[in-house]
Amino acid sequence: MATTERDYYEVLGVSRGASDAEIKKAFRSLARELHPDVSSTPDAERKFREVAEAFEVLSNPQRRATYDRYGHAGLRTGGFQPFADFGSIADVFAAFFGEDLLGGAAARGPVRRGGDVQALVEIDLDDAFSGVAVTAPTQIASACEHCDATGSEPGTGTRTCSTCGGAGAVRRVSQNVFGQFVQQATCPDCDGAGETLESPCTECRGEGRIVSARELEVEIPAGIQDGQRIRLRGGGHAGFRGGDQGDAYVVVRVRPDERFVRDGDDLHTAVRLTMTEAALGTKTRVSAPGGDLDLDVGAGTQPGEVRVIRGEGMPSLQGRRRGDLYVRLDVAVPTTLTDEQRALLDEFAKQAGPETYAPKDDDEGFFRRLKSALR
Numbered sequence: 001m002a003t004t005e006r007d008y009y010e011v012l013g014v015s016r017g018a019s020d021a022e023i024k025k026a027f028r029s030l031a032r033e034l035h036p037d038v039s040s041t042p043d044a045e046r047k048f049r050e051v052a053e054a055f056e057v058l059s060n061p062q063r064r065a066t067y068d069r070y071g072h073a074g075l076r077t078g079g080f081q082p083f084a085d086f087g088s089i090a091d092v093f094a095a096f097f098g099e100d101l102l103g104g105a106a107a108r109g110p111v112r113r114g115g116d117v118q119a120l121v122e123i124d125l126d127d128a129f130s131g132v133a134v135t136a137p138t139q140i141a142s143a144c145e146h147c148d149a150t151g152s153e154p155g156t157g158t159r160t161c162s163t164c165g166g167a168g169a170v171r172r173v174s175q176n177v178f179g180q181f182v183q184q185a186t187c188p189d190c191d192g193a194g195e196t197l198e199s200p201c202t203e204c205r206g207e208g209r210i211v212s213a214r215e216l217e218v219e220i221p222a223g224i225q226d227g228q229r230i231r232l233r234g235g236g237h238a239g240f241r242g243g244d245q246g247d248a249y250v251v252v253r254v255r256p257d258e259r260f261v262r263d264g265d266d267l268h269t270a271v272r273l274t275m276t277e278a279a280l281g282t283k284t285r286v287s288a289p290g291g292d293l294d295l296d297v298g299a300g301t302q303p304g305e306v307r308v309i310r311g312e313g314m315p316s317l318q319g320r321r322r323g324d325l326y327v328r329l330d331v332a333v334p335t336t337l338t339d340e341q342r343a344l345l346d347e348f349a350k351q352a353g354p355e356t357y358a359p360k361d362d363d364e365g366f367f368r369r370l371k372s373a374l375r
Contacts, residue, residue, distance in 0.1 A: 005072055008054035027055040114237035114246035119216055121250060125257040129289035129314055131222035135215040136250050141237040144210050147201035151208040156199040161190035168194040209238050218250045223315035226254040259287045265323025267313045270330055273297060278331045286327050288312050295327060300360055303331040
């Protein structure tokens, strides 16, 4: 769910025609200022998430085009959800730029879990019925092979941080009328590690991770519904300095199928009959996800009758059962008649009496059918 309904261009402080470089520059500046790791502003976290969400949209050409044309509603319809877990400020810059807050200079924080990522895939209803294996493109920060995720150029090591003397924290002492107060905060130069790199890796610039395009392979189970997420443990960003890898969440969108309306595991469809087929009875074909089915239509079928074919709906994620297929029978009335056809119908009308239209024993009546349809 979006964290803001504010205009994304306003959030980043850029014009609607801003270039990618201008958008990236604005985000860098605001991220350094607002991230909770470095800001003492009470609502810094909320503001930072607004800025990060705006950057997620405007830095992606497809999302930006959708937003420019349809606004926030268009993004929600397309399944966009803000980034799940930013973690530290270093995780943010690794996820978006492949670098550390200080440009990969010297800071190496303590072991941290990698951030989560989210991807979106679209499938057809037939795929949701049978289950399918798909790939979801995304950007993931992976461990740098050149430095083996240490952040140091091979053959080099670390040295004690000169700012905090290896403590990983800095203290500030202030005096007021109430006495002496000591404030302790994470060291801004080593990010709490107590040490800095002698020579940052030339490939990852000291981050230990490199952002690259990846395709997540995901098995979509039969019966999945539109908007559900699949969690891939360990499929997210690599952890910082040996930390655990984050998770990946794949949002599945099921494209609408003009043949069916889905209601949970049940499916609703319609079959069109001619007036004579409904009156005399017939055998017709009904579309179903597993293949077309034969349906016997008895003589005297009324418009709007619904037949239920048990077990021919969608598979259930909760077990082996399947939903039902509801078939509405629509009766077409002739709209164009020849003189001969009209004469035949006139003759039929003369011969038909009230008994011709008497309800069948199992006919629930027009008003009951109407109430059922409205429910």
